[in-house]
Amino acid sequence: MKALVYTAPNQVVHRDEPDPAAGPGEVLIRVEAVGICGSDMHAFHGHDPRRVPPLILGHELAGEILAGPGKGRRVTVNPIIACGRCEYCVQGRDNLCANRTMIGMQRPGGFAERVVTAASAVIDLPEGMDVRAAALTEPAATALHALALASRALARPVPECSVLVIGGGAIGLLAALLLRTWGARRILLAETNALRREAARRASAVEAFDPLAGGGPAEGAMDLVVDAVGAAPTRKAALAAVKPGGVVLHIGLQDRASEIDMRKLTLAEVTLIGAYTYSTADLRAAARALHEGAFGDLAWVEDRPLAEGARAFDDLHHGRSAAAKILLRP
Ligand SMILES: [Zn+2]
Ligand SMILES: [Zn+2]
The missing domain is CATH 3.90.180.10 (Medium-chain alcohol dehydrogenases, catalytic domain)
Structure with missing residues (x-):
């Protein structure tokens, strides 16, 4: 073969x-x-x-x-x-x-x-x-599994939450698309590649911006931040952007180690969640959700x-x- x-x-x-x-x-x-x-x-x-x-x-x-x-x-x-x-x-x-x-x-x-x-x-x-x-199905299940973990840790339901997604690759984009279907109040997407920013805008009607150009949310403004890159600078940006009492969902695996602002994590009672892949139940749910259009066209x-x-x-x-x-x- x-x-x-x-x-x-x-x-x-x-x-x-x-x-x-x-x-x-x-x-x-x-x-x-x-x-x-x-x-x-x-x-x-x-x-x-x-x-x-x-x-x-x-x-x-x-x-x-x-x-x-x-x-x-x-x-x-x-x-x-x-x-x-x-x-x-x-x-x-x-x-x-x-x-x-x-x-x-x-x-x-x-x-x-x-x-x-x-x-x-x-x-x-x-x-x-x-x-x-x-x-x-597999990348969609990764996004679904991670967001299910995050939604259990949020103080308020997803439709009341503002969300920053860092990274417009497949996992970040699929997460943004699912958050839209779940009715998140506001979804921002940080992506440095202009081609991907444009594609994300078309696909998901999210507010896509270039983090290197200085756009994006104010410090401490987001209920949920999804780091779908997992690099040292994105981890730092995620923790800076999250509200007191909010949730940082870490899915990306780019850099092995980096410093985390444990002082903010502690004083602001931020929940930091690591999410890795999916269970069989997540894969079945993702296949069904994709087939029913929950991730768009x-x-x-x-x-x-x-x-x-x-x-x-x-x-x-x-x-x-x-x-x-x-x-x-x-
Ligand atoms: Zn994969
Ligand atoms: Zn086993």
């Missing part, structure tokens, strides 16, 4: 790879569409020690089961393969599974014509769901052939794409 293989830092190659076969308890999936994630870009840059080349990256996929339980069904997958037995799995928090593995990390991923995963990781799609929407998503994947990585690397999500089609 053809696959897009990460062979060395800053290099992905479209080439022939051995055909995968499903073992016991596994399914073989024909990939119809697979999204390029920020974490794939991070690996591509050689910054993820967990993703070692040569490796087929990609974990945001939708397709059809060719072999194994559920043959013929159209599905997406939970890229995290959880053990089902540890303390966290038993609580339904499979994203924290102590024994988890992931496709596109420890196992070959979805930038390929076919992929094998555990039958237990399969998520059924709503009848007739569009494949482009289906391939967005998704016109901002771009499709390209898998064979041109190297170009897509390069365009994302150089900030030449306005699309917050590029899907590859094998």
Whole structure:
């Protein structure tokens, strides 16, 4: 089969790879569409020690089961393969599974014509769901999971809250779109790339601004701040922008360490929440929400052939794409 293989830092190659076969308890999936994630870009840059080349990256996929339980069904997958037995799995928090593995990390991923995963990781799609929407299930579930955690910590319901989202990549944009559907009172989006700012304005009718140009909210003005970048300056900006008693939701993973203003956190009783991926329940809810239009028309998503994947990585690397999500089609 053809696959897009990460062979060395800053290099992905479209080439022939051995055909995968499903073992016991596994399914073989024909990939119809697979999204390029920020974490794939991070690996591509050689910054993820967990993703070692040569490796087929990609974990945001939708397709059809060719072999194994559920043959013929159209599905997406939970890229995290959880053990089902540890303390966290038993609580339904499979994203924290102590024994988890992931496709596109420890196992070959979805930038390929076919992929094998555990039958237990399969998520059924709503009848007739569009494949482009289906391939967005994973990032949408990330946004949904994070906002569900934040909404439990907010003092007032979301429709009464002003929200700053930092970062107009897929997770930031999907979070803004869901917040709009949930009726947030005001949504600001900070994004430094002008192409993405424009795309976000069109897609979500949020107030998108350039944080480097000095726009944005006053200090201590926002009930909720979503950091979908996770860099040292965005963490600082998030904590500065949040109101006393407000919530900072941290999803991005760009910088490992940075200083946090623990004095403000303490004196202003700010709640700081880390959010990582999703549970199976979040993935099912996200697929349903996407199918029902809770994330809008998704016109901002771009499709390209898998064979041109190297170009897509390069365009994302150089900030030449306005699309917050590029899907590859094998
Ligand atoms: Zn992803
Ligand atoms: Zn587990």
